[in-house]
Amino acid sequence: MGKAFIKVKKFFKVFGPGVVTGAADDDPSGIATYTQTGAKFGYGQLWTVIVMLPLMTAIQEACARIGAVNGLGLAAVIKANYSKKVLYAAVLLVVVANTINIGADIGAIAAAAQLLIHINFVILTLGFTALILILEIFTTYRVYSRILKWLALALLAYPITVFMVHQPWLTIISATFVPHVELNFEFFFIITGILGTTISPYMFFWQTSQEVEEEKALHLISRYGKPNIGPKFIKNLRIDNFVGMFFSEIATWSIIVVAATVLHQNGITNVDSAADAAKALEPLVQTFPNAGFLSKLIFAVGIIGLGLLGIPILSGSAAYALSEAFSMKQGLNLKLKKAHGFYGVITIATLIGLMINFIGIDPIKALVFTAVFNGVAAVPLIFLIARIARNKKIMGEYRSGWLSNTAVWITFLVMLASAVAMFYTLARG
Template identity: 25%
Template sequence: MIKKWFKNIGPGPLIAAAFIGPGTITVCTLAGVYFGFALLWAMVLSIVATIVLQEMSARVGIVSQKGLSKIIRTEIKNPIVKWFTIVLILSAIVIGNAVYEAGNISGGILGLEAILGDSYVNVGSFSFNYLSILIGVIAFALLFIGNYKVLEKALISLVIAMSLAFLITAIITKPNIAAIFSGIFKPTLPKDGILTVIALIGTTVVPYNLFLHASLVSEKWKSVTDLQYARKDTIVAVILGGIVSMCVIISAAAIQGSDINSAADLAKGLEPLFGSFAKYFLAIGLFAAGITSAITAPLAAAYVTCGCLGWSTNLKSSKFRAVWMFILFLGVVFSSLGIKPIDIIKFAQIANGILLPIIAAFLLWIMNKESVLGVYKNNIKQNILGFIILAISILLSVATLNKVFSLNLF
């Protein structure tokens, strides 16, 4: 029974690996430092929303045996709407992932630097970070092999390492269990906490994961009878990912009021309180979070681009490889030289903020099309949950625009 379950572990851990990146770790760190356990309920909400949307994405991938971007290209009949949607998706996912890739690699570097120290090398007047190249090479090797099973096993191993690292760190801080349960089951909104709540949801319910999941399940499973495995895989992996995020919040809550701005600061802050073991476990977790996201972000961009443009989504096809190589290259360059492309990041924030409700709405539309899903289309309960999450995603979109343009809507 257990052997069969392990055999059917699929893309779920890869999806968890994709949303638990350095950005998520940083947001969770800040949530814990400034609000203690008070916003743990927001992570529970995020987990539920992610499970609902990712289950839909997995279902459409298995039943149709197509990626979401490919379905968008074929199902939207109006050419203007179709190309507007495709351009928006390509802009948000491809450009956004290129920028976030630098953050993913930088996060992996911060984890290693917490143990190894500074990693910049000076060559004349030129300075670069050799660890970003090392992480880039590891990601390149795993992606270039082009074997889904190898990629899956590597990422599952990293996700397990990351989960254990953050779980052990949280246990080391000896948190108040009653306060944790209160934070989970008694929703409160502290002063100035709204943007942090939105950030916690926004870093967990990720638009590109919906595309990545639909494509990956069609690689893993070929029959609708496998839907049961896909559902279990999704639920277990997303809950595990949510627990990891909650462990970061719990760990950070141990040092409230300190000058903490990132997970690297958290690692340093925990050391004097709980010993060097806390620093090392957190560093390992941050490295694993960075490198797993550094692999999944280029992979998602390649699936989205190839699906939108009608190219082959075979892992070994030249166009597919060209896309992920481009994303990975930009990530390595930006992280190695310390470049902070603020304007591009701002554009990626806007595009992704607008994209989430559009993709959520499109997904709900597809999930109700009998021509695509037949008897596997959404039931009433699934639609109600879906529309609630759509409303939340619209709030996220408005909040993103509000933050980027300083509209003072909140």
């Protein structure tokens, strides 16, 4: 019994940046996009989950390995090996994408909170923004990472709901493994959004930098800046990464199935508000007298919890990218007085994101548009990551093997094809 407990404890100790990144992947933007595809196309895009799992696992593993091997974040690695034009283009992409995403997530948190409490939208956005900044700036990395891991439990509402509703399992299994494609703009718009909210630019920069933070916490970086790691560290990194991505995709699959069964089959094909999205969880509490309110409560807690998880990661990854590009001290392990620039970027990105909510964009629709923007922005970044991960000069003995290299390039081609198909069908009307 004692040996079994020790083995289990060792297994869970492996969990770190990969699990947190995987949980953050299902942020409010992800929930809105997956709910929209289930409502609009039923089970028609369920197959994307099977496609995305190996793709997101491959690209995130490559990013994690880049950080672990070099002891540097992604922007710092690009800076050391490529021209300033390439560096600034990569940093600009992630900062713009993240800032837009932050704005959409803040709006979604406020809209979800309004399902429970009748407080002005502006006051709610200001209050949540202040809370997020205080948590990120004034708590230590170790404390904050624990908070992030627990917030991931909010996703459990969707897998539970899947098994509480009568499901056409044969149809669902078929839709999961047999691709269905419609040659129109709306279909490719949502597909690009699904890919973009799953394989997002902020995840690339965040996980790379968090592997470095992990090495610092474990005192694995030498005085010369090079990490002292071996095959066991890389193996644990891969386990952590796969577990995070696997459970992220289970959540994605569950959200699409629930939306397809509860919304699409009942004639709700467009998710125009937080209240519409919350209806997907009504079967979870249908035996209770006030099922409508309880479903809103669960949805709101999930959106707020995952927003509090996702927004700091969005602003943090933008801060890592800019700080590395301009040689500023950076890291969530540093206190405010030692990393003014790093925390300054976090604050500015979050505040600009906040301001996006005051230009009249519907919060739920903004989440889907954000996902699509991420799907387009990710394409050139994946191209760059593929080249870095395979470069022997940069990665040494831990450069990508043929399997990892092939998977990352397939990810690039799939993301590119989706974006091109979306713009092509748009141009063709």
